[in-house]
Amino acid sequence: TGYGDDHTREIMRQELRERLIQAEREGRPLRVYCGYDPRTTDLHLGHTITMHKLRQFQEFGHHVIFLIGSFTSLIGDPDDVKAREILTPEKVAENAQTYKEQAFKILDPKKTEVRHNSEWLAELGFLDVIKLAQHFTVQQFLAREGFSNRLEDGNPIYLHEFFYPLMQGYDPIGLKADAQVGGQDQLFNLMAGRQLMQKLGVQPQVVIAMGESLPGTDGIEKMSKSKGNHIALLSEPGQMYTSLMKLPDFAMPLYFKLLLGWSQEDVDDMMVRINRGEVEPQEVKAGMALDITTIFHGREAALQGREFSRKAMQEGGIPDDIAEHVILSDTPLVDLLVVTGLCKSKGDAKRQIQGGGVRRDSDKVTDFDEIVRVTDLPTVLQY
Amino acid sequence: TGYGDDHTREIMRQELRERLIQAEREGRPLRVYCGYDPRTTDLHLGHTITMHKLRQFQEFGHHVIFLIGSFTSLIGDPDDVKAREILTPEKVAENAQTYKEQAFKILDPKKTEVRHNSEWLAELGFLDVIKLAQHFTVQQFLAREGFSNRLEDGNPIYLHEFFYPLMQGYDPIGLKADAQVGGQDQLFNLMAGRQLMQKLGVQPQVVIAMGESLPGTDGIEKMSKSKGNHIALLSEPGQMYTSLMKLPDFAMPLYFKLLLGWSQEDVDDMMVRINRGEVEPQEVKAGMALDITTIFHGREAALQGREFSRKAMQEGGIPDDIAEHVILSDTPLVDLLVVTGLCKSKGDAKRQIQGGGVRRDSDKVTDFDEIVRVTDLPTVLQY
Numbered sequence: 001t002g003y004g005d006d007h008t009r010e011i012m013r014q015e016l017r018e019r020l021i022q023a024e025r026e027g028r029p030l031r032v033y034c035g036y037d038p039r040t041t042d043l044h045l046g047h048t049i050t051m052h053k054l055r056q057f058q059e060f061g062h063h064v065i066f067l068i069g070s071f072t073s074l075i076g077d078p079d080d081v082k083a084r085e086i087l088t089p090e091k092v093a094e095n096a097q098t099y100k101e102q103a104f105k106i107l108d109p110k111k112t113e114v115r116h117n118s119e120w121l122a123e124l125g126f127l128d129v130i131k132l133a134q135h136f137t138v139q140q141f142l143a144r145e146g147f148s149n150r151l152e153d154g155n156p157i158y159l160h161e162f163f164y165p166l167m168q169g170y171d172p173i174g175l176k177a178d179a180q181v182g183g184q185d186q187l188f189n190l191m192a193g194r195q196l197m198q199k200l201g202v203q204p205q206v207v208i209a210m211g212e213s214l215p216g217t218d219g220i221e222k223m224s225k226s227k228g229n230h231i232a233l234l235s236e237p238g239q240m241y242t243s244l245m246k247l248p249d250f251a252m253p254l255y256f257k258l259l260l261g262w263s264q265e266d267v268d269d270m271m272v273r274i275n276r277g278e279v280e281p282q283e284v285k286a287g288m289a290l291d292i293t294t295i296f297h298g299r300e301a302a303l304q305g306r307e308f309s310r311k312a313m314q315e316g317g318i319p320d321d322i323a324e325h326v327i328l329s330d331t332p333l334v335d336l337l338v339v340t341g342l343c344k345s346k347g348d349a350k351r352q353i354q355g356g357g358v359r360r361d362s363d364k365v366t367d368f369d370e371i372v373r374v375t376d377l378p379t380v381l382q383y
Numbered sequence: 384t385g386y387g388d389d390h391t392r393e394i395m396r397q398e399l400r401e402r403l404i405q406a407e408r409e410g411r412p413l414r415v416y417c418g419y420d421p422r423t424t425d426l427h428l429g430h431t432i433t434m435h436k437l438r439q440f441q442e443f444g445h446h447v448i449f450l451i452g453s454f455t456s457l458i459g460d461p462d463d464v465k466a467r468e469i470l471t472p473e474k475v476a477e478n479a480q481t482y483k484e485q486a487f488k489i490l491d492p493k494k495t496e497v498r499h500n501s502e503w504l505a506e507l508g509f510l511d512v513i514k515l516a517q518h519f520t521v522q523q524f525l526a527r528e529g530f531s532n533r534l535e536d537g538n539p540i541y542l543h544e545f546f547y548p549l550m551q552g553y554d555p556i557g558l559k560a561d562a563q564v565g566g567q568d569q570l571f572n573l574m575a576g577r578q579l580m581q582k583l584g585v586q587p588q589v590v591i592a593m594g595e596s597l598p599g600t601d602g603i604e605k606m607s608k609s610k611g612n613h614i615a616l617l618s619e620p621g622q623m624y625t626s627l628m629k630l631p632d633f634a635m636p637l638y639f640k641l642l643l644g645w646s647q648e649d650v651d652d653m654m655v656r657i658n659r660g661e662v663e664p665q666e667v668k669a670g671m672a673l674d675i676t677t678i679f680h681g682r683e684a685a686l687q688g689r690e691f692s693r694k695a696m697q698e699g700g701i702p703d704d705i706a707e708h709v710i711l712s713d714t715p716l717v718d719l720l721v722v723t724g725l726c727k728s729k730g731d732a733k734r735q736i737q738g739g740g741v742r743r744d745s746d747k748v749t750d751f752d753e754i755v756r757v758t759d760l761p762t763v764l765q766y
Contacts, residue, residue, distance in 0.1 A: 075513060086517060089510075126507040126550075127472075130458060133543035134469060138521070139534070141542070151522070159524070159549070160516035162542060167509075 033065035037073035046223035071121035120174030219251035237305025244289035416448035420456035429606035454504035503557030602634035620688025627672035
């Protein structure tokens with residue numbers, strides 16, 4: 001990521017200042033956006049770093065667009081090792097169903113414009129694609145780390161994978177955007193947008209690349225659903241709290257900084273106090289887990305989540321890596337036993353209840369028709 | 384062109400035999416086509432090699448399609464050195480205006496279906512293009528000679544240039560073709576069609592790659608309008624005859640073989656007779672020039688062309704590289720003086736006529752309103 005140098009960053013800072021002055025002179029807010037690809041149903045904590053940045057712009061009165069990559073996610077941002085599966089528009093639409101709801105955990109719903117990039121990308125015909133593609137060279141793409149690695153290792157790069165930067169690069173034109181926020185790993189695609197705008201004679205967007213990314217639950221690798229080290233925004237309070245408590249201690253500084261907005265000084269102070277033995281790391285982490293869970297669920301639910309988590313951890317019978325299942329409406333307990341995979345069928349579920357093998361919050365279940373109500377949550381089912 | 388080996392050629396021969404049997408069993412003719420890109424207005428003698436092959440199929444009762452590359456020619460088959468200019472659909476349509484007329488110099492108009500590949504290619508949306516592109520790898524394209532050279536030499540390859548094989552590869556699907564005829568230099572694109580058909584579960588077309596290509600007027604490089612060594616199908620009889628007479632002697636064998644259908648044996652015999660001094664090369668060439676000109680203009684016009692050519696060569700005042708201009712309807716002589724570039728304007732033309740500076744077939748022109756009639760052609764204007 002050769003663009004991610006201090007020089008480029010300084011230029012972007014300067015351009016952002018100028019763009020702010022320009023917009024003020026024109027008596028309009030900046031149009032700022034970030035795109036999120038619904039390759040899966042879940043946004044996770046890692047995504048909230050850019051959302052917090054958008055939120056900041058919102059608080060300063062700028063116009064924020066939450067862009068759902070309904071078209072880009074058909075192919076997905078190219079992987080370093082092999083081509084991703086192409087999704088159908090239907091699958092993507094299904095994945096995106098709760099995206100807005102998830103984003104509004106951070107963004108102000110009343111001040112957020114939600115858009116889908118299929119609005120403009122799906123409308124392009126072959127000739128339009130040719131006209132966009134002529135502004136990029138194959139060499140430029142091959143220089144991108146993920147592709148150069150594959151070329152070297154003899155792993156195939158499929159032609160459609162080269163389309164991704166072009167697609168993402170066309171978004172700011174579709175949106176008439178002043179600025180795009182993105183992760184550091186998105187720099188290539190962010191700059192593709194600038195390049196395309198310049199070639200098409202449009203004032204290029206300011207690129208705001210977040211310097212640091214959030215490590216996943218392993219504390220090391222960048223949080224990502226495909227790596228399985230993510231904490232989903234829609235995870236239940238208890239689950240979220242538990243996952244946060246299981247983070248390695250060394251991951252805490254970045255979580256404080258990126259999710260709770262602590263300054264580097266405050267983070268350093270805290271680490272010094274831990275090292276001096278003035279505070280217990282577990283206590284510090286518990287505070288952090290409660291505060292982060294609160295962002296997504298409110299204080300009350302976060303406190304309940306903490307209780308649930310502690311209870312689950314203490315009760316010997318409950319496995320440590322307890323599976324949590326989200327229900328959106330009241331659901332028969334037998335159905336839940338099936339969808340959670342605890343039982344093979346409703347018949348099986350009923351036999352297990354009959355045999356006394358099913359417990360709910362440690363109590364034996366006896367009623368086949370028992371309903372799990374949304375208001376009762378969280379609840380622990382065991383079989 | 385790694386595909387152009389004897390092995391592949393043998394497989395193609397075998398497949399063609401099988402396809403002929405299959406078609407006969409199904410009681411239908413083969414669907415055979417060749418595509419021609421109207422990057423310029425002119426088809427030339429080099430294009431007639433594939434046309435003769437199509438004509439052969441026609442004579443055997445097969446269904447022949449003359450495909451005008453109205454969409455492929457927007458970008459053109461990638462050049463070995465640099466990207467070609469992208470043409471507008473309007474420009475391409477203008478170039479293609481007389482393509483059919485030109486092709487019918489060889490093909491039987493009553494038995495030829497004329498199609499344009501924009502019929503199917505212009506209809507593809509971005510998602511369709513993605514779905515086609517996923518069947519090709521970047522590595523496969525980079526292995527193509529024209530691209531590998533550029534990569535080595537550090538010359539940019541623009542992304543849209545990779546679309547060409549994909550576009551041409553989709554044609555046989557659009558046409559439901561059994562076989563495609565093409566030049567040896569088109570093997571990569573011809574095979575792309577087979578590859579795409581296989582991936583999409585369609586019986587792949589048989590590829591009929593012509594083994595030899597026609598050298599241009601220099602006798603060495605492949606005939607091509609962009610190299611300026613071509614003889615246009617629409618060139619006037621005198622011009623065509625003159626150009627053929629100027630060919631280097633060593634180019635004659637391929638002209639006899641590829642344009643007049645001589646066997647290798649007959650060609651060899653003729654060369655032996657020339658070498659023994661039994662015939663004069665100029666005489667042999669004159670016979671060849673007359674026969675080839677006859678194909679495109681008929682015997683009578685070819686004989687007139689020969690006279691015109693001889694007259695032009697003999698008359699000292701007429702430059703050897705005389706410019707010839709085609710008119711399709713009766714045209715005022717003053718207009719012709721302007722469009723041929725002999726005079727700057729009609730006023731200038733009239734002044735030159737007044738001054739006695741304009742000659743037609745060696746006679747001084749005196750009448751401002753003189754009309755050059757199509758029936759008077761050829762005629763030599765001098766200024």
